[in-house]
Amino acid sequence: MIQIACPYCGPRDEAEFAYRGDATVHRPAEEAGFHDYVYARANPRGWHLEWWHHTGGCRAVLKVLRHTATHEVRAVGLPADRPEPPSA
Amino acid sequence: MSATEPHPWLAGALVPGRFGAAAGEPVRLGTRACELVQVLARRDGDAALQAAIRAAGGPDLPPPGHAAQGERMAALWTQPRGWLIQAGPDAGLARRLADACGPAAAVVEQTHGRCVFTLEGAHARAVLARLCRVDLHPRAFGPGRVAVTPLSEIAAVIHQTGAAPGFDIIVASSYARAVAGMLAAAAAPIGYQVGGDQMGGDQMGGDQMGGDRVD
Numbered sequence: 001m002i003q004i005a006c007p008y009c010g011p012r013d014e015a016e017f018a019y020r021g022d023a024t025v026h027r028p029a030e031e032a033g034f035h036d037y038v039y040a041r042a043n044p045r046g047w048h049l050e051w052w053h054h055t056g057g058c059r060a061v062l063k064v065l066r067h068t069a070t071h072e073v074r075a076v077g078l079p080a081d082r083p084e085p086p087s088a
Numbered sequence: 089m090s091a092t093e094p095h096p097w098l099a100g101a102l103v104p105g106r107f108g109a110a111a112g113e114p115v116r117l118g119t120r121a122c123e124l125v126q127v128l129a130r131r132d133g134d135a136a137l138q139a140a141i142r143a144a145g146g147p148d149l150p151p152p153g154h155a156a157q158g159e160r161m162a163a164l165w166t167q168p169r170g171w172l173i174q175a176g177p178d179a180g181l182a183r184r185l186a187d188a189c190g191p192a193a194a195v196v197e198q199t200h201g202r203c204v205f206t207l208e209g210a211h212a213r214a215v216l217a218r219l220c221r222v223d224l225h226p227r228a229f230g231p232g233r234v235a236v237t238p239l240s241e242i243a244a245v246i247h248q249t250g251a252a253p254g255f256d257i258i259v260a261s262s263y264a265r266a267v268a269g270m271l272a273a274a275a276a277p278i279g280y281q282v283g284g285d286q287m288g289g290d291q292m293g294g295d296q297m298g299g300d301r302v303d
């Protein structure tokens with residue numbers, strides 16, 4: 001169980017959220033990039049920027065920086081935020 | 089549609105009396121008759137929404153996690169740029185707010201769409217803690233605070249109305265009967281009272297939802 005500190009609601013348990021995938025992919029302007037946009041994922045071991053939807057609370061879609069091996073949540077922001085993964 | 093009618097889903101779900109553990113102080117479980125209207129600010133509508141709410145006798149719209157009481161209505165924060173407005177029964181709230189807000193906000197009547205339970209007494213916190221995940225300890229929560237969080241698995245708005253402590257629990261009407269059963273089951277080990285002695289001006293009881301006030 002991880003906790004996500006929603007900027008609106010405060011710290012809440014993972015069960016209140018819906019995981020919405022990789023937050024680093026961007027919709028391509030050209031049709032050519034669509035296969036990778038829809039299907040290709042890096043699946044990193046380490047820091048991962050991802051979408052979490054606070055479905056059980058304020059309904060905001062949040063950008064979360066999470067470590068895929070330790071589940072540590074390092075940053076939680078709004079869609080416009082650009083949290084930087086730690087260099088270590 | 090403005091008249092506040094009893095929720096048919098609740099008929100017979102909460103009958104007056106004392107239930108569960110017989111010793112000690114029971115929590116008081118009931119329902120609150122009130123009007124509820126959801127308001128969501130449209131793009132660039134924030135200032136006009138606030139002005140309309142204030143002109144209608146409402147409070148300054150509260151920040152996330154808080155409620156505010158105005159002269160004629162209360163506002164509960166529920167989501168970014170969205171609030172539940174609560175007033176006494178038969179206030180005609182939805183029509184008044186829709187007229188006042190114009191295009192600044194989406195105004196949605198929720199009086200019949202939601203059901204408000206009241207849970208009060210020294211052990212009310214312990215009962216709620218069995219059902220939800222938020223920290224209700226006085227150092228983290230208190231009167232005037234609001235949490236939008238699932239109660240068991242059911243979407244709910246929890247509003248602490250008093251220091252006693254007293255809570256309003258707002259759920260979709262279609263889940264009202266399930267929530268009544270959940271609250272009763274969670275309160276049974278402590279003991280709970282439906283109806284009878286009044287506390288905080290609320291009328292308690294299953295489907296007797298007339299004549300009580302919001303304040």
Ligand SMILES: [Zn+2]
Pocket residue numbers: 006007008009010054057058059060
């Ligand atoms: Zn939230």
